[in-house]
Amino acid sequence: MATRTIGGWVLLGLALFGTASSGRSAEPLAEYFRIETERLAARPLLGIDSAERWKASRPELQRQCREMLGLDPMPEKTDLNAKITGVVERPDFVIEKIHFQSAPGLFVTGNLYRPKVVTRPLPAILYVCGHGGVVKNGLIYGCKAHYQHHAAWYAANGYVCLVVDTLQLGELPGLHHGTHHLGMWWWISRGYTPAGIEAWNGVRVIDYLTSRPEVDPTRIGMTGRSGGGATSWWLAAIDDRVAAVAPVAGITDLTDHVVDGVIKGHCDCMYFVNLYRWDFPLVAALTAPRPLLFENTDKDPIFPEDGVRRIYGHLEQVYRWYGASDRLGLVIGAGGHIDSTEIRHPSFAFFNKWLKGQEGPIEEPDRKVAIEDLKVLKPGEVPPGNRNDTIHETFLPEFVTPPVPASPAAWESTRDRWMGQLRAKVFAGWPSEDETPALDLKRVADLNRDPIRIRVFDYTSQPGVRLTTWLITAAKPGREQPDPLTLVVADETAWRARWSWLAKAQEETFQPPQGAEWTEILRSVEQGSALAIIAPRGVGPTGWDEKNEQAVKMGLHIRRRFPLLGQTLEGMQIWDVRRALAALRTVPELGNAPVELVGRGQAAALALWTAVFEPGVAQVTLDSPPVTVRDGPAFLNLSRVLGMPQALALLYPRTVRLVGTSPEPWRWASDLATKLGGNPPWPTFDHAESR
Known part of the structure; x- marks a missing residue:
């Protein structure tokens, strides 16, 4: 076909006609989002309707979950190069200030809390933080300082607890907000999400914990609230070494996120790249049949109770398939998006029951230490090779340009593979x-x-x-x-x-x-x-x-x-x-x-x-x-x-x-x-x- 002049003109001109009144909707595409979400919500477990089908499907569902987090194939497990930079002695526990590399140049800073005397391997808790970064006089102390009271309770009550910073708000900050407001839409084209980084860091924390002689590798629990609650769901879904999990205010379903718009309150670490078009009950269900305590509050604006209860209803079905209903619990506390004793104490009791076989009342005296004592790195220190601020550029591989196919048959094969x-x-x-x-x-x-x-x-x-x-x-x-x-x-x-x-x-x-x-x-x-x-x-x-x-x-x-x-x-x-x-x-x-x-x-x-x-x-x-x-x-x-x-x-x-x-x-x-x-x-x- 001959090139027509009109193609050039329609691209180049007509600027002189101005802009008409838009008449645009205050809720664009609202009906579309409702219809599409209802289609996915109608199949929260992808139509799986029996214990046999669920158990047969679970390995592939775990693989798909890893893929949507950018973790399939899993990155190479390189040397953690763990370093203890200081120790804080308390009357009833010890705090080790530690950093390690979950991948070369990807640093994780954290505090490991343990009893002063350890005579046998203990249960361990991986505490993953929400967005509670602490900055004082321009120095970054990370999220671990904000959530230290959780870790202190565990250490004082016979656990090893490693509380780790998030990528966004750690001592060596990276990014959680690429599509939220930074215009990095290419993250989606790469299949990248910081949720994958947080999940990967969790995998490597478990690697580290299981290397410690103080830790019983069969009794590793995981908890965290808000963003840490979300990471708890991700890691429990893909890593069966998590023996018990208590996510707090970290998940709701697509109806809340997409239709009701709570996505506005969340950064990118809350989401995988939903290639397989799941609703979030499916992520939660991958935890079964391990002990799970689902916690939330009744007026949380970004994790609404109605979505939490919908997910819990689907979890009840999956736990029944395993004959493990006694391992599933739900706690709804009062209030908004808060960290309250009404939520903390049930999680403490939950881990006591499932990791230590103990029951009894929970006491929580104030054990906080000065945030300055928890800083892992010296002021201004940046370890050689740090890539936290650019890890989104390299964590996932990009397409590598292949040689030009040398024959029509070779091109046809390549083209068909790409089209698939x-x-x-x-x-x-x-x-x-x-x-x-x-x-x-x-x-x-x-x-x-x-x-x-x-x-x-x-x-x-x-x-x-x-x-x-x-x-x-x-x-x-x-x-x-x-x-x-x-x-x-x-x-x-x-x-x-x-x-x-x-x-x-x-x-x-x-x-x-x-x-x-x-x-x-x-x-x-x-x-x-x-x-x-x-x-x-x-x-x-x-x-x-x-x-x-x-x-x-x-x-x-x-x-x-x-x-x-x-x-x-x-x-x-x-x-x-x-x-x-x-x-x-x-x-x-x-x-x-x-x-x-x-x-x-x-x-x-x-x-x-x-x-x-x-x-x-x-x-x-x-x-x-x-x-x-x-x-x-x-x-x-x-x-x-x-x-x-x-x-x-x-x-x-x-x-x-x-x-x-x-x-x-x-x-x-x-x-x-x-x-x-x-x-x-x-x-x-x-x-x-x-x-």
Whole structure:
């Protein structure tokens, strides 16, 4: 197909028409999130309905959980290089100030509490902290100082207790907030979550504890509250060495997180990358049949009681399958997101029962020490090789560019493998064939503004997602069907700059804009082309206004909901474009029209991936496309499957035109085309300046 001028013009112009009133919803996509969450919540245990099926499925479910934490395969267990930097003597226990490396350069700082005299191996408690960082006079003492009263009780009552800092708030800080407000959406494309770091650090803490002669490796308990409660769930799910666990205020279900919006109160360490589309009861159920005390408060705003009780109901079923109902307990204390004796004392009694075989009243005198005594590192000390602040860059491997396949057969094998991985690991959140609803296409406007005709169509992309596409053709077509159909994919930047005037196109008083760019569009349409514009969900009429700080935060947390459902916003926008294409194909004169997809900037990636999964697209024009996965839209796990040059190669031998980018970043795709006999060179590059 010959390149049409309209592809360049639709990318370059129309900024002069301004921005129409958005009319945007205060709760964008609320119905969609409700429907999608209900679909997952309806299968909290994935349809497993018997003890036999559960026990047979559990090993694979544990593997999937590790994968979604970024821990499959598990990282290499390198030397911990544990160092004790000081000892604090108390009347009834000893505190060792310790750090170790859970992976080379990934430092964990903590305090190990133990009785003064140990004559036999003791039960041990791994205490994982919530977000209670302590800073005094500019010095970081970590979370362990805030939660020290927990560890002190255990040591004074015959346990070894290692309380460790979190990555975000430890003495050597890292990040928990990549997607929360730092714009690191590439974490999702990498499949990275700091929940995986915290779980991995917990694995290595158990490795360390089991190496200590004071510790009985068969009696290791785990507890923590808030973020520490979440880490308790993660680690108990994937590491069966945890003999008993008491998570506090660390979990609720997708209904609370996604529909009711408690995600706004949580950073990224609370979530895995939900590739397999689980609801959180499934994570909790992997603890069974080990002793489990589920604790929460009745007015916790970020772990609401209703979600806690829903999860507990599913846990009761799984524990019944094991005949272990006596090992499951629930404590709901009074108050908000607080650390109270009403919660602490039952957990102390729980571990006494299951790790020591003791029962009796709990006493908790004040045993706190000065926070200065708990600091592991000297003021200003940074151990050589520390990578805590950059571990998100390297903890998970990226795609390694392979040699260019040397033959058509080798390329076909590689392409098929990648396509399988893309369907299973990147775009698994798309509806299956039997889940795809009818388009329910409605023509909501049909304006004849000679010499052009503008038709406005609404269609259903998914339940809860109703979108609009605009079709511009000649008012009096000179042919039976246009050639080609150019479908422009708009992101929010393009919508605001070029296409917002379309929002008024269904009004009877609408008049086409004027200007050189419009004149060029008219010329192309009159020559037989058709132009369609699609604003996928989150763009234009269905977008969220980001003109103030509160709205920006709302938009971020809307976007963060998608990975909790095994999706990304941009991944579902590709689905929207595919559905727009299907809708346009129902227009009689477009049924067999050759299609050109056009996108600029981030939308170029949407156009590229739409074409990958729509073989009927004959031509693609990509203006200033992102040259790396990291620079582009977020797609689940994509940078673990392939890079942008390889993505482009999936379009060979269809016509691809690249604008505003140099050939070098795309060399792999060009070399592949050459080896496969591409002539003339593929793709083509347009270096002309924007007109």
